[in-house]
Amino acid sequence: MILIGERINSGFKEIREAIVNKDEDVIKEWAKKQADAKATYLDVNIGTASAKVDDFLWLVDLVQNAVDLPLSLDHNKIPVLIEAMKICKKPPLVNSITAIDEKMDQLFPAIAEYKASVIGLVMDESGSPKSTDKRVENAGKIFAKIMEYGISPEQLFLDPIIMPLKYMQDQAKEILLAASQFQLFSNPPCHIVGGLSNVSNGTTKKKLINRTFCIMLIAHGLDAVILDVMDTELVDAILTAELIMNKSIYADSYIEAFRK
């Protein structure tokens, strides 16, 4: 499982303040804590804490120097993502692109050049899809476009767009079905990823709902997730789900082995 640590995000007050105050220690600490918890990538999201390109580049460089992990570059401006890709020491995961031709044409040459990976959100000009079919249609558009640019399926992380259970209770089933179908585009398949915390927005049992939905997603092909990697029970559930899906070999001590 590819675990993408969500914590360096200005949506968290502590991170926001650290970015505004250029407090390197707080950022480094969160980078290290997530690395210790076995994150595969660290997501770096400056959000509304600063609109300056240099501030995002400062944050990216700070994180990549704190830990020996590749980054998930999380920004809503394509030129900023491209600038950040240029300074990454390890091929990053670019978070994210949508199924809009103009945007893909702007980003994908750089993805190919820097041998990066990219999260493809299956939404388009009309917004977030509500049905399985629309999700698969948009995924197909992204898939066709990576082929044009010589980007391999292994570099693509399709995201079915996880919706909040509390407000859109009918969506989870559509998302699971969409994830299943994403696996059929190629062999070997592209990755399937989701921003897990979205499912529990506004609920009172966030960790339980995150964990339960994550298990279901893994049973439908998810092999990467943006998550709170410090949530031990969630990670234990993920390890168990992968074991059940026969993606890791059974050992009585499968959890201890991972943590070692």
Added chain:
Amino acid sequence: MILIGERINSGFKEIREAIVNKDEDVIKEWAKKQADAKATYLDVNIGTASAKVDDFLWLVDLVQNAVDLPLSLDHNKIPVLIEAMKICKKPPLVNSITAIDEKMDQLFPAIAEYKASVIGLVMDESGSPKSTDKRVENAGKIFAKIMEYGISPEQLFLDPIIMPLKYMQDQAKEILLAASQFQLFSNPPCHIVGGLSNVSNGTTKKKLINRTFCIMLIAHGLDAVILDVMDTELVDAILTAELIMNKSIYADSYIEAFRK
């Protein structure tokens, strides 16, 4: 979700001794504890504690008088199951039949007469199936046979036969796919059930593995389960999985509401 309490089973030493000694209090206590934990049915399995029909009838009567719940009659002899059905105050769930014509022809007239339900294990003369296809083929045989006897799909609980993860790690995926396909036999579909504890046989993380696989099964159509209904974390996971599958309506207090 239909929760079938597994605890009155002579495989548990305490229950075995209570059966042998005709210690009614121990049995009653376990019946009440499972009822308090919101079991829908109580499984009653005398196992090797006694081969006498009268002892099984004593146990069945004891349990049904202790709590106001229907029973799951768990015995490997069809004539004994039929005798027990006759004394049940509420239509029981008969646990179980296999896809063998002679046995189904022996049991199904009584299922129809007593308006009982029946667990159909998707195995046949050749033993337990290893593939999805064989499971679905055997399920089809059972399904065709209930139709002959005027038994409705709602009275049938198809069991894909859960295998131990530790010894047959490739089986879980087959079981999930089989469960998905069982849903397609009719509309409304039959029930889909499993003996959950089997999956964690011999492992050191039984509860975590049970819980994780149960969530995956629910995402593939399971709507009934033979379980340790006293395992609160398992029941919480089940309630959450049903919420995600849109089978219950979201409320912040969905767990507290169930326990009330």
